[in-house]
Amino acid sequence: MPEALVVGIVRQAIETAIAVSLPMLLAGLFAGVLVSIFQTVTSIQDNVLSFIPRAAAIFAVFAVTFPWALRVLTTFSADLIRRLPELIR
Numbered sequence: 615m616p617e618a619l620v621v622g623i624v625r626q627a628i629e630t631a632i633a634v635s636l637p638m639l640l641a642g643l644f645a646g647v648l649v650s651i652f653q654t655v656t657s658i659q660d661n662v663l664s665f666i667p668r669a670a671a672i673f674a675v676f677a678v679t680f681p682w683a684l685r686v687l688t689t690f691s692a693d694l695i696r697r698l699p700e701l702i703r
Contacts, residue, residue, distance in 0.1 A: 634683045645671035
């Protein structure tokens with residue numbers, strides 16, 4: 615199998631992984647920043663206060679984007695399996 619083909623497959627796999635995980639990562643980032651600003655303004659320093667909203671935001675985005683992420687991952691996997699005979703040669 616040529617190196618360029620392997621590099622292309624790995625690049626596509628990494629791009630797919632980033633695309634699927636990015637919505638949840640951004641939700642966690644924004645929720646964390648908003649909670650940190652709220653804690654700074656109100657002078658509340660509680661670790662649980664920063665964890666629960668972040669986890670809830672990530673779970674909510676996961677629940678909303680799950681059908682799309684499943685479709686993207688299924689399409690990627692099916693294309694890879696479909697191309698397997700030509701990749702083995």
